[in-house]
Amino acid sequence: MTQLAISNAFVRLGEKQVLNNVSAAFETGQVTAVVGPNGAGKSTLLTCLTGLRKPDQGQATLNGENLFKMSARQRARSIGYLPQIPEVAWAIDVRTLVGLGRTPYIGARGLSTADDTAVGAAMARANVTAFAGRSVTTLSGGERARALLARALAGEPQWLLADEPLAGLDPGHQLDAGDLFRRMAREQDCGVIVTLHDLHMALRIADRVVVLAEGRIFADDTPVKALSPDILARAYGIQSRLQEGEGGPMIEIVGRRA
Amino acid sequence: MSVVSRPLLIGTLTVLLVVLSIASLSAGKIWIPWSAWLDVGNDPRWAIILELRLPRTILGIFVGIALGVSGAALQGYTRNPLADPGILGVSSMAAFGAVMTLYIGMGTSAAWVLPVGAMAGGIAGIGLLLMLSGSASSVLTFVLAGMILNLLATSGVSLALNLAPTPWAVNEIINWILGSLSDRSVQDVRFAVPFIVIGAAVILTTGRALDALTLGDAGARSLGINMERTRLLLAVGVGIATGASVAVTGIIGFVGLVTPHLIRPLVGARPGALLVPSALAGAVVTLAGDIAVRLIPSSVELKLGVAMSVIGGPFFLAMLISLRRRTA
Numbered sequence: 001m002t003q004l005a006i007s008n009a010f011v012r013l014g015e016k017q018v019l020n021n022v023s024a025a026f027e028t029g030q031v032t033a034v035v036g037p038n039g040a041g042k043s044t045l046l047t048c049l050t051g052l053r054k055p056d057q058g059q060a061t062l063n064g065e066n067l068f069k070m071s072a073r074q075r076a077r078s079i080g081y082l083p084q085i086p087e088v089a090w091a092i093d094v095r096t097l098v099g100l101g102r103t104p105y106i107g108a109r110g111l112s113t114a115d116d117t118a119v120g121a122a123m124a125r126a127n128v129t130a131f132a133g134r135s136v137t138t139l140s141g142g143e144r145a146r147a148l149l150a151r152a153l154a155g156e157p158q159w160l161l162a163d164e165p166l167a168g169l170d171p172g173h174q175l176d177a178g179d180l181f182r183r184m185a186r187e188q189d190c191g192v193i194v195t196l197h198d199l200h201m202a203l204r205i206a207d208r209v210v211v212l213a214e215g216r217i218f219a220d221d222t223p224v225k226a227l228s229p230d231i232l233a234r235a236y237g238i239q240s241r242l243q244e245g246e247g248g249p250m251i252e253i254v255g256r257r258a
Numbered sequence: 259m260s261v262v263s264r265p266l267l268i269g270t271l272t273v274l275l276v277v278l279s280i281a282s283l284s285a286g287k288i289w290i291p292w293s294a295w296l297d298v299g300n301d302p303r304w305a306i307i308l309e310l311r312l313p314r315t316i317l318g319i320f321v322g323i324a325l326g327v328s329g330a331a332l333q334g335y336t337r338n339p340l341a342d343p344g345i346l347g348v349s350s351m352a353a354f355g356a357v358m359t360l361y362i363g364m365g366t367s368a369a370w371v372l373p374v375g376a377m378a379g380g381i382a383g384i385g386l387l388l389m390l391s392g393s394a395s396s397v398l399t400f401v402l403a404g405m406i407l408n409l410l411a412t413s414g415v416s417l418a419l420n421l422a423p424t425p426w427a428v429n430e431i432i433n434w435i436l437g438s439l440s441d442r443s444v445q446d447v448r449f450a451v452p453f454i455v456i457g458a459a460v461i462l463t464t465g466r467a468l469d470a471l472t473l474g475d476a477g478a479r480s481l482g483i484n485m486e487r488t489r490l491l492l493a494v495g496v497g498i499a500t501g502a503s504v505a506v507t508g509i510i511g512f513v514g515l516v517t518p519h520l521i522r523p524l525v526g527a528r529p530g531a532l533l534v535p536s537a538l539a540g541a542v543v544t545l546a547g548d549i550a551v552r553l554i555p556s557s558v559e560l561k562l563g564v565a566m567s568v569i570g571g572p573f574f575l576a577m578l579i580s581l582r583r584r585t586a
Contacts, residue, residue: 074482076482
């Protein structure tokens with residue numbers, strides 16, 4: 001088991017204190033969902049944990065090692081990152097896109113056989129093999145999201161940090177992606193950290209939920225405890241009820257908090 | 259158009275380049291027929307080949323390589339098919355550097371002064387560009403910064419032109435603006451080729467980073483790409499290659515813009531895979547253009563830079579229209 005941690009992190013963007021003394025430690029073998037209202041600092045937290053943004057104050061560490069002192073390549077091999085609004089600039093085909101995930105491993109001679117195997121496996125897991133030869137520009141939103149997920153998987157990272165990976169997927173593919181995250185955690189001892197807006201999906205796929213609001217952590221617990229009506233009322237300003245549904249616990253959102 | 263295999267593409271471009279080189283050595287006011295070619299050393303027309311057309315052809319090839327590879331790299335870096343050293347002001351800055359040495363009267367004091375001025379201008383140009391646009395800046399900021407730089411450099415050249423002390427200086431400055439391969443000497447070849455080779459080699463090392471940049475700045479950095487290093491390599495590579503080209507031929511526009519655009523579909527749009535074919539195709543385009551200006555019957559030879567703008571302007575327009583149609 002390895003640990004990705006952030007401690008006493010402060011990030012200021014212009015006038016806004018986006019992260020305000022955030023500390024959290026994440027473990028491999030688990031799916032952690034980070035939820036919170038718009039502008040809560042979820043994406044910023046994720047970019048700090050990938051080592052892309054250095055907090056103004058505070059530390060981010062991977063197995064105790066300072067994330068910002070590691071080489072970019074070494075960091076990229078351990079931590080895969082899927083941005084919220086992924087850009088694909090050119091009309092490359094899906095296989096080439098997924099192959100970009102091997103960048104931290106590529107030597108002077110280009111993609112090796114091992115790289116090809118990893119690319120093939122990643123495409124199979126994200127269910128994009130069928131359109132491997134198609135140009136990214138011709139894909140539907142859902143196909144594109146899956147292709148980008150395959151790109152992140154191709155690097156075989158020990159950590160996958162995905163910013164809203166379920167946005168733009170239909171319910172079926174949301175479940176598939178959720179299952180994939182759980183399998184990565186169980187079978188490969190990956191640490192998966194995802195930001196989500198859908199609280200039901202957080203309940204369903206996460207082992208642990210971190211509720212972030214106004215740059216502070218409101219809860220860091222099991223899904224049922226972290227998404228309690230009391231915490232959701234404070235974090236989101238909504239009134240909710242936790243119910244037992246057929247597919248497990250579910251949250252009924254009653255309305256805005258009175 | 260669809261993707262063609264890399265050996266086939268590079269092979270075809272190389273063959274094309276060889277054919278055009280022979281044509282370039284033969285074509286001009288005096289056409290050199292096969293009979294003269296075969297009479298090695300004895301035919302007086304060999305002097306034309308060796309002393310006039312050989313330097314011109316070699317320069318055409320290398321300047322084309324510099325422009326083609328610089329354009330491909332800048333398009334990859336900006337993720338914008340409308341970028342090239344000309345549009346982003348790098349060529350103008352190099353010309354400005356060259357013109358300044360002429361203006362202050364040092365350009366003729368020693369042979370190395372003017373080219374060094376051009377290269378310093380080119381490197382300063384791209385350095386400013388990368389600095390102005392910042393690290394996490396959008397493509398829009400980058401292109402705007404380039405256009406502003408181009409404006410500044412062009413106005414600097416105009417100012418030098420306006421205030422030029424002698425008609426001779428005016429004439430020289432105009433030559434830099436129009437851009438031409440005519441009347442180049444072996445000296446020019448000796449100066450420009452090594453720098454272009456070094457610049458192009460430096461640019462080629464950024465291939466993997468340019469590939470990763472397809473996923474945007476954050477995407478590339480999360481894949482372990484060191485953006486500071488990539489920026490520095492691009493600044494040095496493009497600055498040296500473009501600067502050395504402008505130093506010997508003046509501004510030749512549109513090669514860097516058009517060439518990568520034509521080749522991109524053939525390599526499957528991967529920016530790193532585009533660099534070498536685009537360099538070769540840049541040489542093909544430049545050489546073909548230079549042969550064309552020699553064959554166009556006119557009392558004064560058309561300048562290559564002018565001819566390229568005449569062809570490139572409408573091409574640019576067509577690209578914009580097709581881009582609008584795609585996004586509309």
